Amino acid sequence: MNKSVIKQHYGRFIWGYLLANTQGALEYRLSFVSQVFAMLLNDVIWLVFWLAYFTRFPLVAGWGRTEVVTLWAVTAAAFGLATTICGNATRLASIIARGQLDVYLPLPKPVLLHVLISTMSLTAPGDVAFGLGAYLVIIQPRPSQLGLFVLCMITGAVLVVAFTVLTQSLAFWLGNAEGLGAQLVAALINFSTYPTVIFNGIVKVALFYDHSSRLYCLCARAAPAQLLPPNAARPGNLHHGLWCSGGRRLLLGSTPL
Amino acid sequence: MAADRQALRRPGGLLLTAGKVWAVLCITLRSRLAYVGELLLRTLFLILILFTFTQLWHATNLGKNVLVATGFTIQELIWYLVFTEALMLSAANAREIEVDSEVRSGDIAYRLGRPLPYPLFHLGARLGERLLRFGLYLLVGMVVALVVVGPIQLSLAGLWLSCSVALVSFVGDWIWTFAISVTSFWIEDTFGLHLLYRRALMILGGMLIPLSAYPEWLGHIARALPFQYLVYYPARLFVHPDGQVWLLALGANLAIALAGLLPLLVIYRIGLRFVSTQGG
Numbered sequence: 001m002n003k004s005v006i007k008q009h010y011g012r013f014i015w016g017y018l019l020a021n022t023q024g025a026l027e028y029r030l031s032f033v034s035q036v037f038a039m040l041l042n043d044v045i046w047l048v049f050w051l052a053y054f055t056r057f058p059l060v061a062g063w064g065r066t067e068v069v070t071l072w073a074v075t076a077a078a079f080g081l082a083t084t085i086c087g088n089a090t091r092l093a094s095i096i097a098r099g100q101l102d103v104y105l106p107l108p109k110p111v112l113l114h115v116l117i118s119t120m121s122l123t124a125p126g127d128v129a130f131g132l133g134a135y136l137v138i139i140q141p142r143p144s145q146l147g148l149f150v151l152c153m154i155t156g157a158v159l160v161v162a163f164t165v166l167t168q169s170l171a172f173w174l175g176n177a178e179g180l181g182a183q184l185v186a187a188l189i190n191f192s193t194y195p196t197v198i199f200n201g202i203v204k205v206a207l208f209y210d211h212s213s214r215l216y217c218l219c220a221r222a223a224p225a226q227l228l229p230p231n232a233a234r235p236g237n238l239h240h241g242l243w244c245s246g247g248r249r250l251l252l253g254s255t256p257l
Numbered sequence: 258m259a260a261d262r263q264a265l266r267r268p269g270g271l272l273l274t275a276g277k278v279w280a281v282l283c284i285t286l287r288s289r290l291a292y293v294g295e296l297l298l299r300t301l302f303l304i305l306i307l308f309t310f311t312q313l314w315h316a317t318n319l320g321k322n323v324l325v326a327t328g329f330t331i332q333e334l335i336w337y338l339v340f341t342e343a344l345m346l347s348a349a350n351a352r353e354i355e356v357d358s359e360v361r362s363g364d365i366a367y368r369l370g371r372p373l374p375y376p377l378f379h380l381g382a383r384l385g386e387r388l389l390r391f392g393l394y395l396l397v398g399m400v401v402a403l404v405v406v407g408p409i410q411l412s413l414a415g416l417w418l419s420c421s422v423a424l425v426s427f428v429g430d431w432i433w434t435f436a437i438s439v440t441s442f443w444i445e446d447t448f449g450l451h452l453l454y455r456r457a458l459m460i461l462g463g464m465l466i467p468l469s470a471y472p473e474w475l476g477h478i479a480r481a482l483p484f485q486y487l488v489y490y491p492a493r494l495f496v497h498p499d500g501q502v503w504l505l506a507l508g509a510n511l512a513i514a515l516a517g518l519l520p521l522l523v524i525y526r527i528g529l530r531f532v533s534t535q536g537g
Contacts, residue, residue, distance in 0.1 A: 028445050030445065034444065034446070034449045034450075035449045038448070038450070041456075045457075045460055046456070053466065055472060056470070057317040057321050058320055123448070176295065179298045179299055183302050186305075187301070190302075190306065191309075194313065197316065198309075198313045
């Protein structure tokens, strides 16, 4: 099979699971809708809180309403997209520890991809709806900014899935790594939702390697010519690097787990 | 032997019931101590939050005097955060609440047969777990605060005042959480309701920053609602001990707990009508 046929095949596979998961969630319509709505409201509460904070205490380097909304919108949408498609990513450690991986091992599809997409997080669509809604309503972007927003959402989602799989896979060595995995993912989300200008020292060095915050801000305020910083697509960029070297292989599973 | 068994099944008086709740609390505490390593791992997030907020307050202080704006020094703000984080992180998260799953799976039918009212069994178990987590988080948080911002003037009286209010707030919080959980007789999944309740506690209770640091409009809303008594007041007593504030906070927390009993009992009793058992 040539590469494009393989991609189509996996695309259909992921799409099929996404449809089946959505139909499954809609079986309990009230529960599903209430969870999505609750997550949406939860994100709105956080955003209102941080907007209030940054209005009362304006930070340096021009962090204002636009930047805070964009940062929260991209982070929520990326996390939502990741866990809508790969709902099992955050449960991987528990699946490994309980031996439930055996269910997927004899099946003909790539094991990791299959495990990840076989469940959908019921609250995740709420995150995506919040992210897109907040960005469209509050920022009112130009088409080019919206395009970059979607790109950031996708690359962010790849980053979330990749990082979650890495940390949850610690269960292969540690046994019960659910707690540790959850804490590390929470750390990733935590650092993603604060302006990088507040950090200094070694943390700043670690965060600066990931250009995500800068990209997110640019979504909101940059002219089309400035949409991407010149070094954004450098192989050293974490998004780009993860996608090229790990993300694609991770998702499409060129080799079984 | 049969008579002993009968005696065990009798509900007993208030003192006996309290003894049983205490026994459940101690057993839970002991069993959770076996997983203290995992609990310590969970403190990683607490450390991260404390570190992040230290950086945030220092950056904020460059633009605006934090002491003038909030009434707390940066050191006090971080120690305040230690207490609020220990309060909030010690609570079971929305996915960990057992009552929901027991109602959904029907396991509640087995639990009802125990010689201790079902809600009180959960009260004992939750309090046992929460006290252990709270103590551990507070300890780790204090060590981290010492490292990142240094000491503040703490007193034993302040610790006692804040912890006594926190203990009553745990009971009040549990009562409302349980009332939300038993709505799972009608709603398949109460995760959304729990999530919103927790968010209200975090934001309107003043978990991340004291209410005095809120903008006026948000401060007005937060002060009009009871969430502040569960989070802000115990933490404020920890940093700024005050006998009068303690009385107010203790009274308010008792009122919150008592007010929660009505919805809890009504929803629980109506919900129990949906439970049917068979076999023997």
